[in-house]
Amino acid sequence: MVGIRETKKADNNRRILEAATRFFLDVGYDNARIEDIADSANIAVGTFYNYYKNKGDILLAMVSMQVEEVLAAGQQVVEHPPLSVELALSTLIDRYFSLSLVYFNKEMWRTAVATSIQRPETPFSQRYTELDKRISQQVSTLVRCLQLKGFVRPEIDVEAVGEMIFNNLNMMFTEFARDDSMSVEELKRRVIWQHTPLATLISVPDQLPADTDLQPRSLSLGDGT
Amino acid sequence: MVGIRETKKADNNRRILEAATRFFLDVGYDNARIEDIADSANIAVGTFYNYYKNKGDILLAMVSMQVEEVLAAGQQVVEHPPLSVELALSTLIDRYFSLSLVYFNKEMWRTAVATSIQRPETPFSQRYTELDKRISQQVSTLVRCLQLKGFVRPEIDVEAVGEMIFNNLNMMFTEFARDDSMSVEELKRRVIWQHTPLATLISVPDQLPADTDLQPRSLSLGDGT
DNA sequence: TACAAATTATGAATGCGTTCATTTTATTTC
């Protein structure tokens, strides 16, 4: 049997999250007061701080849940990647960004990103950082898959390229969050434009079928180190 | 003749900046109190807010000055670029990062980056964003220079590649600021490792002298749009 | 069931960034 404590804790946590989500969306992150969230969750202010280290921490908890979904959405792309680098990347980008404004507004994203940078030691900040790392690895994995299928040049360092792509996604998403006038569609367009050169460069040219000779030919593209 | 007002204003501003710098370094950004900074600058608390919109704003003012120096240091590299993509990039990276911990510690950088994300509307946040854009353009300019000198493939979109490199620099610097155990040297090493694939891919291979035929040859590398 | 120990909840108090009505100081006007 599960103890009373555990039950109450889960219950409190659920109510806190519900209340916080509502207030953040209704009145904005900055205007949402811990007191109101606590009241709404039927707990005392002090109790809130038994569950989350600070105001930013609960936002990062919420964002982390969303990022987990994004990770799952991306996983599908990795498992059934479209058959070209450009296409695979734009599909992945689409999965990553499409739902970004469903549960959070830009202010919330800005605050989340800012908090994770400013307070790297809090629990949910670390969780968020770890999830970011997983997304970065997911991009690398996608590139590796494409490499194994013969769409990416074999001498490419997939780790470095994957990280680079992820870093770009992250930076452009941050730009997007900072600019209230930028739409999700515009974000996607910009990101895809930005990745085109890299996507082209790491691609094995069209005329090479997927499973023929994959060695670089007349142009030596680096020493492969 | 310059009025009394102007003189006093400049004087106050100088003292505020001096005091803030000292406190931020001595006791850390979070522990530095506006009241102490104001006292130390011989002004009232309210006066501080006539000069800076909020606590983060003055940090961004300080950081902006530093970034301007970084921009100047980078300009030298653009004007006399080393004669290979790899070398030029690592030189630029070195200029960008070498002085990063001279006037600021990591907490200050974290706060600066976080504040610029969270409050994009404040004056010095905008200034900082603009300077970031200038750095991004500087990277693009360097790549364009290398392209004109025949070290970078002519079909490369220097804007997209430059932005991409800049985004990476920025992200990795943020990672660096978040990780107290990472040294500047380690940061440089990681950044250079990360950029190696791109640097190699956009490079015109060695055996091509600088000013010979620059058309892409047997490998078709994109349609050049 | 009674008691001790550990965990969790509480909300008044604290600290600090920020605001704003008021005062002081500089500039302009006549």
Next chain:
DNA sequence: GAAATAAAATGAACGCATTCATAATTTGTA
């Protein structure tokens, strides 16, 4: 140079996140 206007300085007051000493509740023990 006195009065009117504009600009800047002031610091007490405010709002809100966070803390902490104390109380309440649950769990372990005999």
